[in-house]
Amino acid sequence: MLIISLTYVAPVEGVDALLDEHVRWLKRGHEAGHFIAWGRKVPRTGGVIFAHGDRAAVEALASTDPFVANGVAEVEVIEFVPTFAAEGLERLTQ
Incomplete structure (x- = not known):
């Protein structure tokens, strides 16, 4: 599993201006x-x-x-190897 950690580096107004586009990107990644x-x-x-x-x-x-891509956040990708997941979260260990 990988954890993508985003940290805002611009005022929240710049983040909010891109929020709809970001959510569409998230949904495409999920699909x-x-x-x-x-x-x-x-x-x-x-x-x-x-x-x-x-x-x-x-x-x-x-x-x-x-x-x-628009410079309002920096990204860090963290690799995580879960060795336990509570009931209902088993997919996290796959």
């Missing part, structure tokens, strides 16, 4: 089987996406996020 969960950080300093796939492919995909 293609790459993304399994996403959401905002609290406080609102960025977001997190759980992804499946080859690390290089996920890094390349992350760079196409409208937030990243």
